[in-house]
Amino acid sequence: MMVATTSQSLSLIEIAQKTRESSRQLAILSTEARNQAIEAMAEALEMASHEIIQANEADCQAAEFAGISQPLYNRLKLGETKLKATIKGVRDVIKLSDPVGSIQIKRELDQGLILKRVTCPLGVLGIIFEARPEALIQITSLAIKSGNGVILKGGKEAIKSCQILVKVIREALINTQVNPDAVQLLTTREEIQALLELDKYVDLIIPRGSNEFVRYIQANTIIPVLGHADGICHLYIDKEADIEKAISITIDSKTQYPAACNAIETLLVHGDIAGKILPQIAQALITHKVELKGDKLTKNYLNITVATDEDWKTEYSDLILSIKIVESLEEAINHINTYGSKHTDAIVTEDNNVAEIFLNKVDAAGVFHNCSTRFADGFRYGFGAEVGISTQKMPPRGPVGLEGLVTYKYQMTGNGHIVDTYSGENSKSFTHKDLLE
Numbered sequence: 475m476m477v478a479t480t481s482q483s484l485s486l487i488e489i490a491q492k493t494r495e496s497s498r499q500l501a502i503l504s505t506e507a508r509n510q511a512i513e514a515m516a517e518a519l520e521m522a523s524h525e526i527i528q529a530n531e532a533d534c535q536a537a538e539f540a541g542i543s544q545p546l547y548n549r550l551k552l553g554e555t556k557l558k559a560t561i562k563g564v565r566d567v568i569k570l571s572d573p574v575g576s577i578q579i580k581r582e583l584d585q586g587l588i589l590k591r592v593t594c595p596l597g598v599l600g601i602i603f604e605a606r607p608e609a610l611i612q613i614t615s616l617a618i619k620s621g622n623g624v625i626l627k628g629g630k631e632a633i634k635s636c637q638i639l640v641k642v643i644r645e646a647l648i649n650t651q652v653n654p655d656a657v658q659l660l661t662t663r664e665e666i667q668a669l670l671e672l673d674k675y676v677d678l679i680i681p682r683g684s685n686e687f688v689r690y691i692q693a694n695t696i697i698p699v700l701g702h703a704d705g706i707c708h709l710y711i712d713k714e715a716d717i718e719k720a721i722s723i724t725i726d727s728k729t730q731y732p733a734a735c736n737a738i739e740t741l742l743v744h745g746d747i748a749g750k751i752l753p754q755i756a757q758a759l760i761t762h763k764v765e766l767k768g769d770k771l772t773k774n775y776l777n778i779t780v781a782t783d784e785d786w787k788t789e790y791s792d793l794i795l796s797i798k799i800v801e802s803l804e805e806a807i808n809h810i811n812t813y814g815s816k817h818t819d820a821i822v823t824e825d826n827n828v829a830e831i832f833l834n835k836v837d838a839a840g841v842f843h844n845c846s847t848r849f850a851d852g853f854r855y856g857f858g859a860e861v862g863i864s865t866q867k868m869p870p871r872g873p874v875g876l877e878g879l880v881t882y883k884y885q886m887t888g889n890g891h892i893v894d895t896y897s898g899e900n901s902k903s904f905t906h907k908d909l910l911e
Contacts, residue, residue: 486668486672487672489660490598490625490675490676491675492658493624493625493656493658493675494597496652496654497598497623498597500623500652500653501594501597502621503621505572505574507650507652508572508619508652509568509619510650511618511646511647511651514647514649514650515618515643515647516564516565518646519564519611519643523557523558525642526552526638527553527557529638530550530551530552530553530607530632530635532634533550533607533632533633534551537550537631540631544733545733545790545792548733549606549733550605550606550631550635552607552608557608560608560611560612561611563612563615563853563859564612564615566853566859567615567616567858567859567876569858570857573593573620573876573879573880574593574620574621575593575594576593577590577591577910578592578882579591579910581906582906582907582908583886583904584896584904586888586889587888588887589884589886590884592883592884592885593880593882594621594880594881595621595879596620596677596879596881597623598624598625598678599613599617599625599676599680599861600678600679600680600697601624601682601861602627602666602679602681602682602691603626603627603628603629603681603682604628604629604684605629605632606682607628607635607636609682610635610636610639611639611643612852612859612860612861613859613861614643615859616858616859617657617861617879619858620876620880622656623657624656624657625660625669625676626640626657627661627665630663636659667694670695671695673697677697677698678697678699678700679698679699679700680700680861680874681862682862684704685815688701700864700870700878701864701866704815704817705734705739705791705863706787706813706814706817707727707736707738707740707814707817707819708739708740708741708809708810708814708819708820709723709740709741709819709847710743710803710819710821710822711724711741711742711744711747711751711822711823712821712822712825712828713823714824714825715747715823716822716824716844717751717754720751720755721751721755721758723845724738724755724758725758725759727848728795729759729764729793730846730848731848732790732792732793734791735791736817736847736848736849737847738795738847739788739794739796740785740786740796740798740809741796742798742799742800742806742809742810743755743797743800744800744802744803745771748799749775752772752775752776752797753775756776756778759795762793763793765793766778766795766797767779767785767796768796769781769798769799771799772797772798772799781797786798786812787813803828803831803832806821810836810837810838811836814838816837816865817838817839817850817863818840818842818847819841819842819847820847821833821841821843822843822844823843829843829844839865850872850873851863851873852873857875857876859875860873860874861874861875
């Protein structure tokens with residue numbers, strides 16, 4: 475039986491209504507039923523790998539012809555290795571604890587009057603993303619695990635990839651207890667604005683793309699938005715840094731996958747070791763074909779292009795790195811807090827006191843000591859996958875996995891209890907006895 479990605483005869487409101495209805499059915503399924511659906515999805519993706527890669531290659535060819543930027547092309551490309559890793563991530567989601575139905579509070583208010591706070595799904599997620607077809611797979615697996623319906627809108631450059639992926643997933647769900655209508659795909663730009671107006675049916679919007687794109691989404695909907703804007707990440711090499719560690723971490727943070735939002739865009743180096751370390755780092759980076767820019771002090775050591783104030787604000791998502799020499803830890807922290815995007819920033823130092831100050835004072839979702847910024851990732855954190863990395867202050871923050879896709883409700887059970895008993899001159903007292911250890 476073939477299942478279309480979305481029905482062309484249905485309006486967007488009707489699609490959203492179907493997703494809402496299906497999400498309510500999904501929310502009450504057992505852990506086992508949801509896990510079986512995710513395994514069916516993984517198996518179907520494996521079986522259809524060749525077809526998926528072919529569709530992605532067609533997207534990549536069309537995107538190249540249209541003049542797509544190299545960073546966006548890298549995000550669009552879904553080769554065999556990336557697809558296998560993504561499917562492994564789907565199966566890792568199965569192994570995670572069920573986030574639904576967890577009792578956070580169980581409290582006796584009085585004898586026979588019991589209050590519980592229980593986790594439950596958000597409802598329907600609206601996911602709008604550019605390129606990155608593997609994000610569709612990750613998000614769908616997390617949505618099913620957390621009992622949420624999902625309406626997906628990929629970028630035009632990934633349309634064939636998204637269509638085949640959703641087709642495969644929906645067909646896999648037919649033989650499970652999860653209704654395929656819980657997963658929907660939108661394909662036109664006009665549907666984005668319409669989706670943003672569906673506050674009666676969509677509970678959370680998660681945009682994944684450029685800062686400008688995220689800001690547009692936030693400004694054009696009253697639906698809560700989980701914002702993931704720029705990834706302007708920094709690495710600070712302190713005067714007490716181990717040189718070998720510093721070079722290795724710099725190379726990994728910049729070149730391991732430069733198109734990623736957790737790759738560094740600015741390298742800060744303490745002035746006391748600049749003369750010693752900069753030539754070595756520059757040589758290693760140039761070997762990896764990284765274009766270097768630097769402030770005036772850096773140009774005393776390296777023959778590179780002068781960095782402007784605009785460079786400190788730029789997410790290159792490419793093999794380009796700006797370098798700045800600072801004279802103190804405080805100057806490094808101030809630079810990061812001024813120009814950073816609150817994503818991920820790291821320090822290399824053997825002075826644990828300096829590291830502690832950095833970790834406490836840098837305002838970012840991820841702050842690392844003596845390790846690559848590329849570790850900022852839901853899969854690497856053990857979340858199985860992620861729906862995005864939130865740079866906002868309100869939780870969830872950082873890589874958002876299952877815990878960011880559930881809310882909670884208060885459930886109370888009594889035996890004819892009424893509030894009047896606990897008010898007035900001869901009122902009865904509450905016991906407020908916690909029943910969870």
